[in-house]
Amino acid sequence: MNTKPLIYGLEQGLMLDEIDLVVDFPANIAQQLIDDEIDLGLVPVAVIPRLKYHHIVGDYGISCDGPVASVCLFSEVPLAEITEVLLDYQSRTSVRLAKILLEKYWKKKVTLTDTRDDFRDRIKGTTAGVVIGDRALQQRQVSPYIYDLGEAWKDFTGLPFVFAAWVSNKPLEEDFEVHFNALNRYGLDRLESVVKTHPFTDFDxxxxxTRYIAYELTEERRKGLAKYLEYLKEMNL
Ligand SMILES: C=C(O[C@@H]1C=C(C(=O)O)C=C[C@H]1O)C(=O)O
Incomplete structure (x- = not known):
């Protein structure tokens, strides 16, 4: 749901002769950018170190400055009692963020388990799960303990967190970027219409x-991104 404002302009027919839109979950878009099946993607920032060439295109992405609501560690028990954490297969950035927070901030040793398909019914007892996106907004109704990873990162580093950015795997023309910024802006300036076009009942x-996702990649948010990329390197993630 958080990508909808950024691609609303495309859905409304802007830049149609320049862009073919592919829609998939973040981990798959990341793989397509690595495999050069697409030129530009709104990809998990964790993929950046894996690209031979990368350029962050334009001034928009998916970030937060404090709680994000849709990226959380969900549990039936408090953090101190968790023994295993299931990691969302749809994510590349948040699963690594969870590893950083568990080791450096919460200082908590747990078994980390990758997943391949929907695993939300396995979040039980002392087994917790990192869930992202619309499924996380739904899981908020289910799990009694919710640790928001955007909020934890802010408490840990004092910085905003960037989950995804528009990244190209080749240089693009300069005026593409100008048009592309305007395209992103189009939906952000029309949030009422975006909400009407995409009915969703699990969360306002x-x-x-407006209160959780921060779309503009300001200087402060880019600092948060640089810090995250440093941790990826240091921890070999
Ligand atoms: C805030 C979110 O950020 C997403 C989290 C991602 C990840 O963990 O790899 C990738 C893209 C982002 O859009 C979300 O989808 O809930």
Whole structure:
């Protein structure tokens, strides 16, 4: 749901002769960018070190400055009692963020388990799970303990967190970037219409778009990104 404002312009027919849109979950878009099946993607930032060439295109992405609501560690028990954490197969950035927070901030040793398909019914007892996106907004109704990873990162580092950015795997023309910024802006300037076009009952979308997700990649948010990339390197993630 958080990508909808950024691609609303495309859905409304802007830049159609320049862009073919592919829609998939973040980990798959990341793989397509690595495999050069696409030129530009709104990809998990964790993929950046894996690209031979990368350029962050334009001024927009998916970030937060404090709680994000849709990226959380969900559990039936408090953090101190968790023994295993299931990691969302749809994620590349947040699963690594969870590893950083568990080791450096919460200082908690747990068994980390990768997943391949929907695993939310395995979040039980002392087994917790990192869930992202719309499924996380739904899981908020289910799990009694919710640790928001955007909020934990902010408490840990004092910085915002960037989950995804528009990244190209080749240089793009300069005026593409100017048009592309305007395309992103189009939906952000029309959030009421975006919400109407994409009905969602699990969470107040207007609140999600304005209070939780931060779309502009400001200097401070880019600092948060640089810090995260440093941790990836240091911890070999
Ligand atoms: C905030 C979110 O950020 C997403 C989290 C990602 C990840 O963990 O790899 C990738 C893209 C982002 O859009 C979310 O989808 O809930």
């Amino acid at each position: 979308l207007m609140e999600y778009y």
